[in-house]
Amino acid sequence: MGIYFFSLGMLFLGALLSIILKDESKKIKACSVCSVISTLFMLIPAIQVIKTAKHIETVFYTSPLLGYIDISIDALSAFFLIVISIMTSLGIIYANGYLKPYLNKGKNISAHCFFLMMLIASMIMVVTVQNALFFLIVWEIMSLSSFFLVIFEGEKKEVINAGLKYLVYMHISMIFILAAFIILNAHTNSLRFVNFVDYMQSPNAPANWVFLLAFIGFGIKAGFVPFHNWLPDAHPAAPSHVSAIMSGVMIKTGIYGILRFLLFIGTPSKLISYGVLAVAVVSALYGVLYAITQHDIKRLLAYHSIENIGIIGIGIGVGMLGMAYNNQFAAVFGFAGGMLHILNHSIFKELLFCAAGSVYLKTHTRNIELMGGLIKKMPFTALLFIIGSVAICGIPPFNGFISEFLIYAGMIKAVPAAGMKLFIVLIMAIAALAMVGTMAMLCFTKASGIMFLGNPRELDTENITDAPVSMIIPMSILAFLTFVIGMYSQYFISYASIPASMFTDGGNAVADLMFLYDFTGVISCCFMIFMGILLVLFIARYILGRGKKSEKYVTWGCGYNRANNHMQYTASSYADLFISTLKPLFKRVSHIKKPKELFPKEAYYEQEIEDIEEAYIVKPLLKLDEKFLTKFERIQNGNIQQYILFGLVFLILAIIGMVYFGG
């Protein structure tokens, strides 16, 4: 436990250094060093907990009012600690390169570095603190520090707007989490998680309601549909390393919260299990559908986070159904698949955000329609982005496949086990997951194909060079991880399956766990065969092609020889066939300026696709809210004396209320 506090201390040291150091450029370096040291030390207790399957904890006694504070690392916390510490330190190393142009412009980054370290420290505490009050405090620190990170380029209006939207969403989330904890606290008269477990597993506990509140609260953080709306705005606004950390790691703390509440309630009821699965399936489909329509690369990736959160949710939902129906196979495979997907998604999503950030840094645009042909100027970034794309589509032999495959396996085997309802639901979920996979493929062939391949479209790519080494190295480590976890999943599966076995019925699930280990071994043998085939074919191709004539010529234009770069297929045209097939699901907004007058000068046509959830649910609600709140406009008159009077009136009312109800 001492190591844990030491590495937490390193993070605070980094935060401190970023304030007291004088030289701007040294700040982020100091933070990276602290973060890497912290990561190395944090891995020791985390791996130890997973390997020995015993949790470690310390309990502080504070005061009669606050009671005990438990800080404990169980398998679930250890898993999240591994994800958080590795991914954030890689993100910060990447930030060294990413912030350089801003430093050269003379921007002050001390606040940014400070909040970066605070974000990491608070995330680590969120997954280890086992006391409701302190959980809420560190949760709030996490939300606030990430808010300050999002508004790094606060001089831009859209950045501030996105940041505020994020802040509002996070506090709505806070209300629900708070409500869930208040219910628990009122019934147990305690703030310790251990006591919540005892209460929630007693027969009369309102398990479904508490779980529902927690699910909404944490679901907003995680980005489940229909609470996802902050994601596609916040990620493009934030600097790339922050998007990477937020999308790769921070939204997973929402999943952590849901899983922690699941541990409170023990065996979930069938109703909420179906509910979680349904929300997850909708999120996965919705996320990828809207990702296809986006041409802003970071918005596209943000929608993909929603999709992947959906896939993680499907895993958890299948696991919950497995528990509810006492089908241990589904429980083991569902939870293990979902857990592994948390790790996998944080790896490839961070890789993709970093690669997209490198492109943004060099081209100064996020609009993929303008790009093209960047693979010749940025070969490493292109390769890394393509690896990330393959991994996120769940294509073997990369890591995305393994976790999706485990979820599939859980669903397929659970299908005939119980009842017609479960049968239909699971088959539909399988079909949905298959559809999500192929749509992701459409989306990422679009993104990487239009960005990196072909010829440059609008952009002048003359002076573009590849990203600096300090950005390439962390991305290469991530790309290597996607490959290694995909190829040799049997060595990594225990990091997901041991936390997963906290949820399953220990004794009965042993056989299924053993099958899981064996099976991942079989899969990686298969992939070795595949690599063998690939190698043999490459050698054969090389030998066959040796000494043969290979000419360079322009692309065949089907008889038309005046083709130019503007005639290439664009991102919109690539996605159009699909979008027009599913027309009713999208709201198209067109901005047209028609050519007028005899000699028309200026005309344009622009089309964008609006999020239907935002257009039909959020906006009308906001309008209603505004209508109601304008009634109180008179109160806000800028007169401070009156404000003090309001305060006084409120206090008196509060005292009366306390006397009346408290007695």
Added chain:
Amino acid sequence: MTILFLNILILLIAPFFIIGIIKKTKAFWAGRKGVSIMQPLWDFIRLMKKGEVVSETTSWVFRYTPVIALASILFAAMFVPLITGKAIINIPFAFVIFSYVLGLGKFFSLLSALDTGSSFEGMGASREACFSTIVEPAFFITLASVAALSQNYSFESLKLILKNAGGYGYIIIALAVVTLFIMLLIECCRVPVDDPTTHLELTMIHEVMILDNSGIDLGLITWSAAIKMFIFEALIANLLIPLSWAWWISIPAFLVIICILSVIIGTVESSMARFRMTHVFEFIFLMSITALLILALVIYRIYGGG
């Protein structure tokens, strides 16, 4: 060992003859004599000896795609029971791996089409990507239903339908044959979805994606397309050959079914034109309908009617 050897042998050789049989059938319906059945093999060997022209727009993606695609298709084939009725790698949930491995090849062929910077090839890629979003769910529904019916999760479940479903088995098999046949026509880009012999690039799907490939690469791509067709024909053959048949019936039966299916594909191509692009979707949705019918029948078999 013989099983492995036989499977690999048929996997590498049979695809050429399938294309040959289809060409011969088309020639028969057109009243021509047609080329020899061996011709696709000679074409392949000829292409292997040729030099190539590469577009200067392209990158390593274009260069390596034919090999990656071929490797992914050969690897996917290992999960499918071929001539001996046994797959080379027989593991549970094989159909998931099968279709995701095919996805690897598809991913890179889509990228390779975009790599040339040609508007035509982008169009083909867009269509291919779009169609597969509708094909895959139907395939998964079919296979998952069949697996649930027979409680066997490898591709062997296709062979166990009759044993587990009794009288309904015949209907399920018929529907599954239709589903997989439609999938074959879509995935392998045959008439009425795509016309491999058309001369108008605007209406092509798969053929337009490989406009810029030449020489050895073109040879590898045509070969892998043929292997893909063979795999899907083998899947259909598995539906029709139960597990209980002895090898001396099942091996000839397999070969006969493959030949008959190739003749049917040739006949379909001779007897109808390809659909307009808007009607292709209706055709693909037909596959979803048959898949859902299979699901309904399986549910009825397990839970309804006793």
